[in-house]
Amino acid sequence: NMRGYTQLRYNQPLSGDRVAGDPELKSVGDKSIGNNSNFFLRRVRLVFSGDINDYISMYLQPDFATDNGDLNFAQLRDAYFDLHFDKAHEYRIRAGQSKIPFGWENLQSSQNRLTLDRADALNSAVPSERDLGLMAYWTPTDVQKLWKNLSKKGLKTSGDYGVLGVGVYNGQGINKAEGNDGMYLVAHSTYPLELDFMGKAMRGQVLEVGADAISGQFNRSTSSCSAGTPCYLNGEKVTSSIKSSDSLKNNSEDRVGVHAVLFPQPFGLQAEWNWGAGATLNAETRTVERQHLSGGYVQAMYKIDEVFGTKGTMIPYVKWQTYDGAWKGSTNAPRVQVDEVEAGVEYQINKALELTVAYASMSRTNIADATKADYLKQAGGDLIRTQLQVNY
Amino acid sequence: NMRGYTQLRYNQPLSGDRVAGDPELKSVGDKSIGNNSNFFLRRVRLVFSGDINDYISMYLQPDFATDNGDLNFAQLRDAYFDLHFDKAHEYRIRAGQSKIPFGWENLQSSQNRLTLDRADALNSAVPSERDLGLMAYWTPTDVQKLWKNLSKKGLKTSGDYGVLGVGVYNGQGINKAEGNDGMYLVAHSTYPLELDFMGKAMRGQVLEVGADAISGQFNRSTSSCSAGTPCYLNGEKVTSSIKSSDSLKNNSEDRVGVHAVLFPQPFGLQAEWNWGAGATLNAETRTVERQHLSGGYVQAMYKIDEVFGTKGTMIPYVKWQTYDGAWKGSTNAPRVQVDEVEAGVEYQINKALELTVAYASMSRTNIADATKADYLKQAGGDLIRTQLQVNY
Amino acid sequence: NMRGYTQLRYNQPLSGDRVAGDPELKSVGDKSIGNNSNFFLRRVRLVFSGDINDYISMYLQPDFATDNGDLNFAQLRDAYFDLHFDKAHEYRIRAGQSKIPFGWENLQSSQNRLTLDRADALNSAVPSERDLGLMAYWTPTDVQKLWKNLSKKGLKTSGDYGVLGVGVYNGQGINKAEGNDGMYLVAHSTYPLELDFMGKAMRGQVLEVGADAISGQFNRSTSSCSAGTPCYLNGEKVTSSIKSSDSLKNNSEDRVGVHAVLFPQPFGLQAEWNWGAGATLNAETRTVERQHLSGGYVQAMYKIDEVFGTKGTMIPYVKWQTYDGAWKGSTNAPRVQVDEVEAGVEYQINKALELTVAYASMSRTNIADATKADYLKQAGGDLIRTQLQVNY
Known part of the structure; x- marks a missing residue:
C-alpha cells in the first residue's frame, strides 16, 4: 500500500523580524521560524507498507523535504519490519529504523498531531523520534481493539507501540552513523483505561496513562570554529567551543517520563513530563558535563463535529510547554530554555484536507x-502560524 | 497512479574539446555539454499522482538524477495539491511546489518538449521552472476539452495552467531556502484559438497566444573566492566577486513575456519573447545592479505521422534562440549572452520510446x-546531440 | 510492479576494537565494520519495474541507505530499459545505468547472494557493480528457461545478463560524473551446462562457466591534504598524496576474469578469478602508475531444505578470497591486499525473512x-557478522 501526507507552512512573526543586535528567534521544530521566511514544506511523506505474510509486515517511509545543502532531498524516516509471534499480533519484534518508544506525543504521527510541533522537553530525548535497533512490543487484543475504535471516532491515538515495550538502539540520532560501542536502552508502558466504571458521566471516556525510561551513551560533535571564523560562547569569541574533545565521547544520558491523556469527547486533556540528566555544554568552562534536565507540557482541547453543518471537524486547543536542559541533537549539546504557549484550531475540512x-x-x-x-x-x-495538510 | 520518464543523453562536440586557453562551452540546461563527457542521465522521473476526492488532487514528482556532490540523488520537483472549487474543475488553487506560470515552454513538460532544452531567455525567469507558493487558475470547460483533444492527436500542449492564473511564491528558486521577506507575484494568460473561422484552409488549426508577467525580490549568494583560490572577473584575479555583500539582498526583478504557438497540423510555429530588468553582476564595478534583459526564441516544426508505414511519428524542427541578461539562478547573477540554432528530429518510435x-x-x-x-x-x-527517452 | 528488500546488519569484532596505534580494520563492502559500530542498514531497496509493451521494459531501483554526509539518502542504483528486438526476448539492448557484466557474483543480486559481501578481487573491477552506458545481450530461449527453473528450485542464479554480452560505458563509477572522453568496453560470456550426460550421479546438476573482459580509461581524484591536515603515505606526513596530478587522468585498466559455478543440489561450488593491470598509487614515488592486479575466491555450500520439518531452507557455506591490486573506486587508487575466510549459514525462514x-x-x-x-x-x-534480510 502507498499513502502519505504533506504539510505546507507559513509563519508570520507579529513582532516582526529581529532588530540588528537582538538575538534571532529560531525553533528546532520548524526551520521556517526565523527571519526572511515565507512558504515552507515541513514534511512531504510517502509510506510504502503492507503485510508480507501473516507474521511479517513492512513499513518504509522516506521524507521528501530533507535539507542537505539544498532543500527537499529524499531521506529515510522509517524502514522497519514487524516480526509477529502470533496470528493475533499480540507479541512482536520491530527491527530496523523506527520510533523509539519514549513519550506519548513522540509516538503520535505528525499527520495526527493537533499542535504544529512536538514539545521540546520530550522530543529532546529522541530528536526526530527515530533510531536504529530492535524493539519488542506486547499489545493485548482488547487494547488493539480499543485503540482502533478510538481512531474510528476521529480521536488521535499515538499508534500501537504496545502497552509494554523494551528496546535497544544505537542512540546517535536518526540517520547518523553510530559513534561508540554503547547502546541505548528504552522501556515503555502505556494503558488506555475505559472510565465507564466511574459512572454515567464518564461513559465512553478513555484515559491513557503510562511511563517510559531511556538510558544510554552517545558521542557529540563540536562546532568547527577557527581563528578566521570564531565561535561565540558566553559573550566571548573563541576558536573552539570545547577545550578538549575527550568530553565529547561516550556521554551518558538517563531520563524518565510520564504521560496522561484524556481523549476529547468532547473535552480532552493531555500532559507529559520528563526528568533526567545528560551531557550538556558548559559555556563558561567550555566542557561537556552531565547536567540535570526537566520539562514537559499540558494541553487542553475540545472536539466539535459537523461544524457549519458539514462533515468537517474543528478542534480548538491550547498548549503550554517548558524545557530546561541539553539539546543533544545539536552540535556541542548546548543547554536550552524553552517556554511557549500555543493557542490554535485544527479544522479538518474533509479526510484529505x-x-x-x-x-x-x-x-x-x-x-x-x-x-x-x-x-x-x-x-x-x-x-501567527498556519499549516495546510493534505492526506493521500 | 504512478508514471514517469527517463532521458538518457549523449552529446558529441563536432569542434572537439576546447584547446587549453580557450573558454569551455557549458550550458545551464545540460551538464553533459562540456569537455570529458559521455553518457548522461538528464532526467529520471517518477510521478505519484491522483484524485483524492472530487475536489482535491495530488501530484508528487521526485527526480532521481539530482547532482549533490555525487550524481543521481532523489530530490523533489513537484509537490502540490489542486483544491478545486467546482466539480467541473474550472476554478482551483494550487498549493505547494509547482511550476510558476511564466512562459509557454516553461510550463510544457520536458517529456513532451520537442527540443532538448528550454530556451534560456524565458527559463532564466524561473530556473527549473518551479517554486513554492499558492497559485489560482481558471480554465473554462471548453478550453479543458480543446487541450485534451489536441493531446489525443499527439500535439504537444503546455498542460493546463489555466487561461488565467495568478500566484504568489517565495522566488528564491526551486529547493532553495527563502532568503528575504519579499515574495514574487506572477500573472499568466493564454488562450487557444480555433482558426476554423478563417476558412477551409485553416480548418482544425489551433493558435495559442498569451502574455505573462512576474515581479519580485530575491537574494543572491556570491562565489567563495579567497587569496588561495581567487576568482576571475574581467580578466583580473580578485579575492571576492562582490565588493560589498549588501548588494546581494532584496534584488528586484520584473519581466513581461508573450507567446504564440501554432500547433503542427502538420506545419507548426512557436515563438516567445520576454523583456525586463533585474539584479545583474557588473564585472567591472563588482557590484550587483539592476540591468535590462531580453530574449526569446522562434521554432518551426513539421509533424509526420505513420512514418515508414508504422505507427511512429517524426517531427523535424529548427529553433533559434537568443538571450542577453542576468542568469539569476547562478551565484553572483552574472550576465550571459546566448545565441543558438538547433535543428533536429524527434522520432516517436512508439508510445514508450x-x-x-x-x-x-x-x-x-x-x-x-x-x-x-x-x-x-x-x-x-x-x-551533435542525441537523447533516448523512455515513457513509463 | 513494486518490490524490494532491506538488510539490517550487526557486526561484532571478536578481537575487540583496535588498540590505539594499531591500524583499524575497515572493509569497502560494509561501513559498519570498524570501531564504534552497532546496528547498520546496509541496503534499503525499492524496485519499480515492468513491461511497458512487448518490446520495452523498465527497471528503476533507488537505494534508501546512501551516505551523503548523513545516512540514508535516496540515490539511484539502476535506471535502465531493455529494448527487445524479438518477442522471445532473445536479443536486446539495455540502455541506462545498469550492472556491468564483469564477473558472476557481481551480477547476482545482493538479495540472492549467500555471503554478506562480494569478493573484492572481482568487485574492484566495477565498484557498486553499475555504470552508465549501452549493453547488448543475447539469451537463447532454452537458457532463459533453464535459469528460471533453477530459480524456482530456490537456487541462486546471477540473473539474466545473456550468455553473450558486450557493452560500452562511462567507466568513472556509479553515480560519478564522467571525467574523460574515453569509454570502457566490456565483453561477457557464461553458459549453464546440464550435466545429465555425465550419468545418473549428475542428473539435474548444472555447471555454469564463463569468462569476461573489460578495458578502458578512468580519471582518479586525489586526497585533499594540506599543511594543516597532512596525509600519511609510507610512514611520512605529506601535504599531497600525488606529486603531479597529471598522473590522475586517462588511466588505463584491463582485466580478464573467469568463473565456474556448480549449483548446490545439494552440494555446490563456486569460484572466480581475475587478472589485469591498472592505475595504482605508488606510495613511495607518490605517483599513479600501471601495476598488475589479481585475485578471486572459492566458495563451497550445501543446501538443506525443510529444516526442522518446516518450509525453511538452510545453506551453510565457506568462502575464501584474496586480492592484491588497486582499488580504483577510492581516492588515489591505492593498492590493497585482502585475505579473508568467511564461514556462515543463511537461514531462509520463509520467503520474506x-x-x-x-x-x-x-x-x-x-x-x-x-x-x-x-x-x-x-x-x-x-x-561475528549477522544480517537480517526482509524481502517484500
Missing part, C-alpha cells in the same frame, strides 16, 4: 549557529 | 565556476 | 582516510 491556524508566544535559546553572535542567547517573539 | 537527434550551434557565456580563468568568457561550438 | 550468521577472519589494507596515520596499513581481525 486540514487547516491549522495558531497563535504562539515563545522564548527559546538560539542554538542555530555557534559562529554567530546570538548563539546561546535567549530570543522571544509572537507568531 | 522516443529518439531525438539534433545538431546545435551555440555561443554561450561560461558561468560554470568563478574561480576558473574562463569565467564570464564567451564560448562557442557545434554539437 | 532470511537470517545470516557468519564468522569472518580478515586481513585488509586500510584505505578509509588518507589523513589518518593508519592509511595503507594492513589490519586484521575476527568478526
Whole structure:
C-alpha cells in the first residue's frame, strides 16, 4: 500500500523580524521560524507498507523535504519490519529504523498531531523520534481493539507501540552513523483505561496513562570554529567551543517520563513530563558535563463535529510547554530554555484536507549557529502560524 | 497512479574539446555539454499522482538524477495539491511546489518538449521552472476539452495552467531556502484559438497566444573566492566577486513575456519573447545592479505521422534562440549572452520510446565556476546531440 | 510492479576494537565494520519495474541507505530499459545505468547472494557493480528457461545478463560524473551446462562457466591534504598524496576474469578469478602508475531444505578470497591486499525473512582516510557478522 501526507507552512512573526543586535528567534521544530521566511514544506511523506505474510509486515517511509545543502532531498524516516509471534499480533519484534518508544506525543504521527510541533522537553530525548535497533512490543487484543475504535471516532491515538515495550538502539540520532560501542536502552508502558466504571458521566471516556525510561551513551560533535571564523560562547569569541574533545565521547544520558491523556469527547486533556540528566555544554568552562534536565507540557482541547453543518471537524486547543536542559541533537549539546504557549484550531475540512491556524508566544535559546553572535542567547517573539495538510 | 520518464543523453562536440586557453562551452540546461563527457542521465522521473476526492488532487514528482556532490540523488520537483472549487474543475488553487506560470515552454513538460532544452531567455525567469507558493487558475470547460483533444492527436500542449492564473511564491528558486521577506507575484494568460473561422484552409488549426508577467525580490549568494583560490572577473584575479555583500539582498526583478504557438497540423510555429530588468553582476564595478534583459526564441516544426508505414511519428524542427541578461539562478547573477540554432528530429518510435537527434550551434557565456580563468568568457561550438527517452 | 528488500546488519569484532596505534580494520563492502559500530542498514531497496509493451521494459531501483554526509539518502542504483528486438526476448539492448557484466557474483543480486559481501578481487573491477552506458545481450530461449527453473528450485542464479554480452560505458563509477572522453568496453560470456550426460550421479546438476573482459580509461581524484591536515603515505606526513596530478587522468585498466559455478543440489561450488593491470598509487614515488592486479575466491555450500520439518531452507557455506591490486573506486587508487575466510549459514525462514550468521577472519589494507596515520596499513581481525534480510 502507498499513502502519505504533506504539510505546507507559513509563519508570520507579529513582532516582526529581529532588530540588528537582538538575538534571532529560531525553533528546532520548524526551520521556517526565523527571519526572511515565507512558504515552507515541513514534511512531504510517502509510506510504502503492507503485510508480507501473516507474521511479517513492512513499513518504509522516506521524507521528501530533507535539507542537505539544498532543500527537499529524499531521506529515510522509517524502514522497519514487524516480526509477529502470533496470528493475533499480540507479541512482536520491530527491527530496523523506527520510533523509539519514549513519550506519548513522540509516538503520535505528525499527520495526527493537533499542535504544529512536538514539545521540546520530550522530543529532546529522541530528536526526530527515530533510531536504529530492535524493539519488542506486547499489545493485548482488547487494547488493539480499543485503540482502533478510538481512531474510528476521529480521536488521535499515538499508534500501537504496545502497552509494554523494551528496546535497544544505537542512540546517535536518526540517520547518523553510530559513534561508540554503547547502546541505548528504552522501556515503555502505556494503558488506555475505559472510565465507564466511574459512572454515567464518564461513559465512553478513555484515559491513557503510562511511563517510559531511556538510558544510554552517545558521542557529540563540536562546532568547527577557527581563528578566521570564531565561535561565540558566553559573550566571548573563541576558536573552539570545547577545550578538549575527550568530553565529547561516550556521554551518558538517563531520563524518565510520564504521560496522561484524556481523549476529547468532547473535552480532552493531555500532559507529559520528563526528568533526567545528560551531557550538556558548559559555556563558561567550555566542557561537556552531565547536567540535570526537566520539562514537559499540558494541553487542553475540545472536539466539535459537523461544524457549519458539514462533515468537517474543528478542534480548538491550547498548549503550554517548558524545557530546561541539553539539546543533544545539536552540535556541542548546548543547554536550552524553552517556554511557549500555543493557542490554535485544527479544522479538518474533509479526510484529505486540514487547516491549522495558531497563535504562539515563545522564548527559546538560539542554538542555530555557534559562529554567530546570538548563539546561546535567549530570543522571544509572537507568531501567527498556519499549516495546510493534505492526506493521500 | 504512478508514471514517469527517463532521458538518457549523449552529446558529441563536432569542434572537439576546447584547446587549453580557450573558454569551455557549458550550458545551464545540460551538464553533459562540456569537455570529458559521455553518457548522461538528464532526467529520471517518477510521478505519484491522483484524485483524492472530487475536489482535491495530488501530484508528487521526485527526480532521481539530482547532482549533490555525487550524481543521481532523489530530490523533489513537484509537490502540490489542486483544491478545486467546482466539480467541473474550472476554478482551483494550487498549493505547494509547482511550476510558476511564466512562459509557454516553461510550463510544457520536458517529456513532451520537442527540443532538448528550454530556451534560456524565458527559463532564466524561473530556473527549473518551479517554486513554492499558492497559485489560482481558471480554465473554462471548453478550453479543458480543446487541450485534451489536441493531446489525443499527439500535439504537444503546455498542460493546463489555466487561461488565467495568478500566484504568489517565495522566488528564491526551486529547493532553495527563502532568503528575504519579499515574495514574487506572477500573472499568466493564454488562450487557444480555433482558426476554423478563417476558412477551409485553416480548418482544425489551433493558435495559442498569451502574455505573462512576474515581479519580485530575491537574494543572491556570491562565489567563495579567497587569496588561495581567487576568482576571475574581467580578466583580473580578485579575492571576492562582490565588493560589498549588501548588494546581494532584496534584488528586484520584473519581466513581461508573450507567446504564440501554432500547433503542427502538420506545419507548426512557436515563438516567445520576454523583456525586463533585474539584479545583474557588473564585472567591472563588482557590484550587483539592476540591468535590462531580453530574449526569446522562434521554432518551426513539421509533424509526420505513420512514418515508414508504422505507427511512429517524426517531427523535424529548427529553433533559434537568443538571450542577453542576468542568469539569476547562478551565484553572483552574472550576465550571459546566448545565441543558438538547433535543428533536429524527434522520432516517436512508439508510445514508450522516443529518439531525438539534433545538431546545435551555440555561443554561450561560461558561468560554470568563478574561480576558473574562463569565467564570464564567451564560448562557442557545434554539437551533435542525441537523447533516448523512455515513457513509463 | 513494486518490490524490494532491506538488510539490517550487526557486526561484532571478536578481537575487540583496535588498540590505539594499531591500524583499524575497515572493509569497502560494509561501513559498519570498524570501531564504534552497532546496528547498520546496509541496503534499503525499492524496485519499480515492468513491461511497458512487448518490446520495452523498465527497471528503476533507488537505494534508501546512501551516505551523503548523513545516512540514508535516496540515490539511484539502476535506471535502465531493455529494448527487445524479438518477442522471445532473445536479443536486446539495455540502455541506462545498469550492472556491468564483469564477473558472476557481481551480477547476482545482493538479495540472492549467500555471503554478506562480494569478493573484492572481482568487485574492484566495477565498484557498486553499475555504470552508465549501452549493453547488448543475447539469451537463447532454452537458457532463459533453464535459469528460471533453477530459480524456482530456490537456487541462486546471477540473473539474466545473456550468455553473450558486450557493452560500452562511462567507466568513472556509479553515480560519478564522467571525467574523460574515453569509454570502457566490456565483453561477457557464461553458459549453464546440464550435466545429465555425465550419468545418473549428475542428473539435474548444472555447471555454469564463463569468462569476461573489460578495458578502458578512468580519471582518479586525489586526497585533499594540506599543511594543516597532512596525509600519511609510507610512514611520512605529506601535504599531497600525488606529486603531479597529471598522473590522475586517462588511466588505463584491463582485466580478464573467469568463473565456474556448480549449483548446490545439494552440494555446490563456486569460484572466480581475475587478472589485469591498472592505475595504482605508488606510495613511495607518490605517483599513479600501471601495476598488475589479481585475485578471486572459492566458495563451497550445501543446501538443506525443510529444516526442522518446516518450509525453511538452510545453506551453510565457506568462502575464501584474496586480492592484491588497486582499488580504483577510492581516492588515489591505492593498492590493497585482502585475505579473508568467511564461514556462515543463511537461514531462509520463509520467503520474506532470511537470517545470516557468519564468522569472518580478515586481513585488509586500510584505505578509509588518507589523513589518518593508519592509511595503507594492513589490519586484521575476527568478526561475528549477522544480517537480517526482509524481502517484500
